Amino acid sequence: MAEPFVFHFRRGENSAPEVMYMVDLYCRCGLCRHDQYQRFYHATAFHSFTLAVFNRLVDEAHQKADYECENCGTMVGADHVLKVAVTYGFVDDAGIVRGYLDRESGKRRYQLVARRRLDPQEMPHWEPDPELGTSLDTISEQSVDELLDRPFNAKLAWIDVVDDWLEDPEGGAYARIAPGFWIVVDASEDAANELTAEIEDAQFADGKEHGDLMIVALSESVPEDLATHAQPQSMAGRWQTWLPQHIVEALLEQRIWADAYMSRSAAVETIKRTFDTANLSYSVDVTDADVFFSQITTPGEGVYGRGLSVSSVLRRAVFTGLTPGEAARLTAEEIVGVLLRVWK
Ligand SMILES: [Zn+2]
Structure with missing residues (x-):
């Protein structure tokens, strides 16, 4: 099957490029406790995208939650997000970086996978996958350089x-x-x-x-x-x-x-x-x-x-x-x- 074309970029303000990242939210309805996932394909300013910005995206991702519970019709929002996963794929195919946040414990994990492309159709993951390599509790410029062979x-x-x-x-x-x-x-x-x-x-x-x-x-x-x-x-x-x-x-x-x-x-x-x-x-x-x-x-x-x-x-x-x-x-x-x- 032919590889599908995926746009990584879109044109932002003043024609400055914005680059795509993927947010997955694991939510639980506050009334009936029905679980649902919500996914977003958002874009952020490309030239100023740094590790610090990536961490901020992980921290703020839960604020995007917003839907009517499939089961009872109650609004589900930021307070009902249990887990967060943010995925960014380097557009030069160096690999992907994924940040996980467990909102109850506040614990973050990261996974860096070399030479892998962002797959917009991949099922959501809520924690690092041991099959894909080591997971990290913190991420640094050095870990990106060591594992993906490029700077963030x-x-x-x-x-x-x-x-x-x-x-x-x-x-x-x-x-x-x-x-x-x-x-x-x-x-x-x-x-x-x-x-x-x-x-x-x-x-x-x-x-x-x-x-x-x-x-x-x-x-x-x-x-x-x-x-x-x-x-x-x-x-x-x-x-x-x-x-x-x-x-x-x-x-x-x-x-x-x-x-x-x-x-x-x-x-x-x-x-x-x-x-x-x-x-x-x-x-x-x-x-x-x-x-x-x-x-x-x-x-x-x-x-x-x-x-x-x-x-x-x-x-x-x-x-x-x-x-x-x-x-x-x-x-x-x-x-x-x-x-x-x-x-x-
Ligand atoms: Zn509900």
Whole structure:
């Protein structure tokens, strides 16, 4: 059976993307004690979505309960919620994170499952499933990184690497952020280039050797030719809006040079899979420096007006602090959304 197309994003205020998460509530009628589940597919601002926000969603989820008891017709609300489960699936397929709250005991549990996609049709779970791996009593940036091999929000990873360098500039700073994604920071472009010789990472060496890694400087990352945005320099999530002031100043005064190294082929695969599951056809042109999607067309022969370059998608990842996989999925979904008229 063909994989169904699931929209992870929707357009929020000022065209800023919102990302979907799933809330399940286990409720018991206050009058007749009849049990029912209620599920919500809600969306939250994508660029500012952090672990702290996720925890707040878990804490506040019960307030969404609102229905008439199937058995006696009494209104069921927040006070009648016994258990809560909130599920978020990283759109780059790194995995899912699930937060559980037992409202009677106040006890929280978490489960992180690597390389699993959000399944909107999955039956609700009310506690971690031991078959899927370890459960946690608390969740931290570190546990997300260890179990899912990515940061919860890549913006915080940028800030971490740059702050590391500012504290101790000697020898530069670099880090692998997620599969196919590295950040390198030093005092100048040349110093940052030289620093990459020190990165002992087979994936990095392999990507470099085969010409698969694209280098994008943070300070020069505006995705000028991004097909989905007429004015990319002012798009939602640009680094000027979330980097701390001391880093913005260091970048503008060119006291610091920050590069991202990203796998082109991983982004290409994500874009292809998104278009394929949406039943779109397209042409792909590959050059040494870029990969270009054009003639992106629906089965009803609606054609997207512009072509999509993978380099612009990777620039978007840097410019707006996303993982390359997130930028690829978001951009491809924006095109699908416009072509299928889900997004106006
Ligand atoms: Zn009832």
